[in-house]
Amino acid sequence: MARHEIERYAESYYSMIWCGPKGYPEQVNAGRCYQTGLLGMARYHGEPDTLFADGSTGDGFSFRWCPAWGAPAFNGGKGAFHELWEYLGDALGLRVLWEEDQEGGFDEAWARLRALVDRDIPVQVGLHFSVISAWAEANSPAVAIRAQRPAAKYGFGHHVVVSGYDDEAGTVTVWEPNDAVAHARFTCPIDAFRKAWAASDQRIEGHYSAWPHHHPWHDGPSLHDGYGPFCMVWIEPGRDPRWDIASSIRHSYRRNLKILRGEYPKPYALFGNQWMIPHWETGAPGMARCARAVLDGTLGDVVQVDGSARALFAEAQIPNHGVMGRASAAGYLQRVAAELDLRGLASTAVAAAARLMALSSDRFRELRYERDLRRAGELLAGIAQTELAALADMEVGWESVRQITEHALASRAA
Secondary structure (H helix, E strand, C coil): CCEEECCCHHHHCCCCCEECCCCCCCCEECCCHHHHHHHHHHHHCCCCCHHHHHHHCCHHHCCEEECCCEEEECCCCCCCHHHHHHHHHHHHCCEEEEECCCCCHHHHHHHHHHHHHHCCCCEEEEEEHHHCHHHHHHHCHHHHHHHCCHHHHCCCEEEEEEEEEECCCCEEEEECCCCCHHHHEEEEEHHHHHHHHHHHHCEECCEECCCCCCCEECCEECCCCCCCCCEEEEEECCCCCCCCHHHHHHHHHHHHHHHHHCCCCCCCCCCCCCCCCCCCEEHHHHHHHHHHHHHCCCCCCEECCCCCEECCCCCCCCHHHHHHHHHHHHHHHHHHHHHHHHCCCCCHHHHHHHHHHHHHHHHHHHHCCCCCHHHHHHHHHHHHHHHHHHHHHHHHHHHHHCCHHHCCCHHHHC
16 A cells, blocks of 8 residues: 655745734635645745745735626736636746646546656646535634534635545645645645545536525536636746846836736636626726725625625635735745845835835724725725836836846856
């Protein structure tokens, strides 16, 4: 019987939790699982600056809101999740791969997953977490508390990292990316893992069917994020020796600038006829318009399947992505400013933008607990103005960044 565990992954695991006034575990907030596991894997494969890695993708600069569909979100970057995964590799000189829906079904996917783990390569997988959440709850005080909340009955998709398996015990080793390291690792039965990993297929009797208790969009239930069954993402060992941080910044900064401007409106989960896509508000300007929609009553609290309402920010937990994403955006800009300094280029504007994005992250922490919708709209309006100011500073900083590849490090030029 075979077994293997990637022991070193514990040293690389990256947590994206942040805690409210009551701390851990009562008020653990988290999000961006589609990205968090990959960041831990990037650290495992040799990238120590996780904030720079995260900020390079543009996800932390993103915002989107659809007046037709409602609730705002702070994830998605330029496009679909897989575009973030692929771009992360491009920006870091790493080879990120992903696959799904293998012809041989679970048997082929399971063999592929085991082969990667046997090579000491951790793998991020997309699955229906509700199927295996009981085993996470047994290990994590935070997950156990979340399981007692009213919204816990809702089935949801989630991305976790697999670092081991044990045929004799019949278990898979899973890392929950949105927890403290001491409670993030748990094991669950292979059979349960298989069901969770396959659940995103959603095809029943030849047509799509929503998971039980999915959140509604107006009068109909939502589907999953479009990945699977058997979605897996991993990073191959080794870094491109030709990779250069200046070139990475030169490209990723422009990408992030356009995301914050709102020039990349395609949301991560919407695919269809390009002439029928509804209107989306994006970027810092879109956030300002979203705040106005809250204040004028156009955008309200989230209506659940049973007709009850969830407070848009206090219960729907939308700002969780804003808190951690903006923190990473700030870290990215700080690194950019430092690299500009090393090359004798003006960095003041970029450093100012970093401070503003950090302030945005801090203000999202307040918004997360605001139940009064009008007060929430006022807070979001203030955050939007902060990010519009950050955008203005990034526009000024672009003149220095666009020259970064033309200037050698000061230590090398001396």
